[in-house]
Amino acid sequence: MCKGLSALPATCLERAKEMKGKCFSVLKLYVKALPQLVMFDMTCQYSVDCFRASPEEKRLQELEKLLTNKHGLLVFRAFLCKEFSEENIDFWMACEDFKNMKENSKLTFKAKKIYEEYVAIKAPKEINLDSQTREAVTSNVTNPTLSCFETAQKRIFNLMEKDSFPRFLKSELCLDILR
Structure with missing residues (x-):
């Protein structure tokens, strides 16, 4: 173990290991959810309401839809986990x-x-x-x-709508789903 990590209290190291394990398990679920997420994206992208709304309203509607979709929620959580938020x-x-x-x-x-x-x-x-x-x-x-x-x-x-969600939409995680 490097000197920097050994200087940390044991509770910090345990918490870091716990967070790593949670992130890994969420990412495994993300891989299983890919087909459903593509369908989620298509329904959001082509809904009539999305075309009439302003860019801010579109982003709000997309985040709301993402949070009500169990697979979308898992992937967004995996993204936030990677960002430590x-x-x-x-x-x-x-x-x-x-x-x-x-x-x-x-x-x-x-x-x-x-x-x-x-x-x-x-x-x-x-x-x-x-x-x-x-x-x-x-x-x-x-x-x-x-x-x-x-x-x-x-x-x-x-905070998620204005900060995390736009970064999520530009992330490799999200772009992989859309490909």
Whole structure:
């Protein structure tokens, strides 16, 4: 092992190995999903709504469609994993699950879990939020409702839409699918 890595705490090395394993398993799923992704691209590319929309609306519609397609979601997550920003999609997915919860008895537990994993300062998968949004979520979690993460989820979606998704569309991963 090189000197640089041996100087890191064991927890950092374990986390890096864990992330590498997750990325590898997601990439294996991506290879299996190629045929479905080509069909996804064709339906998005040729939908009537896409032709009428502005470039920003097209990108928004494409990202929304990508996130509702299980194979598209896997490939986008694999891309974010390669870019070390998979916490964004993980948080977005956790919020989607949270909004669709049926049992109110577990609402507080699930809200605190999401908060501690993604929103809290120095959280294991801390997402990039402005202080105002972080404070709003912090106060919402004390008495959670199904919409307590809504603002933060929108911010992360906008971040992915404006930053990660355009890079994804230009990435080798995406271009390979389109070929």
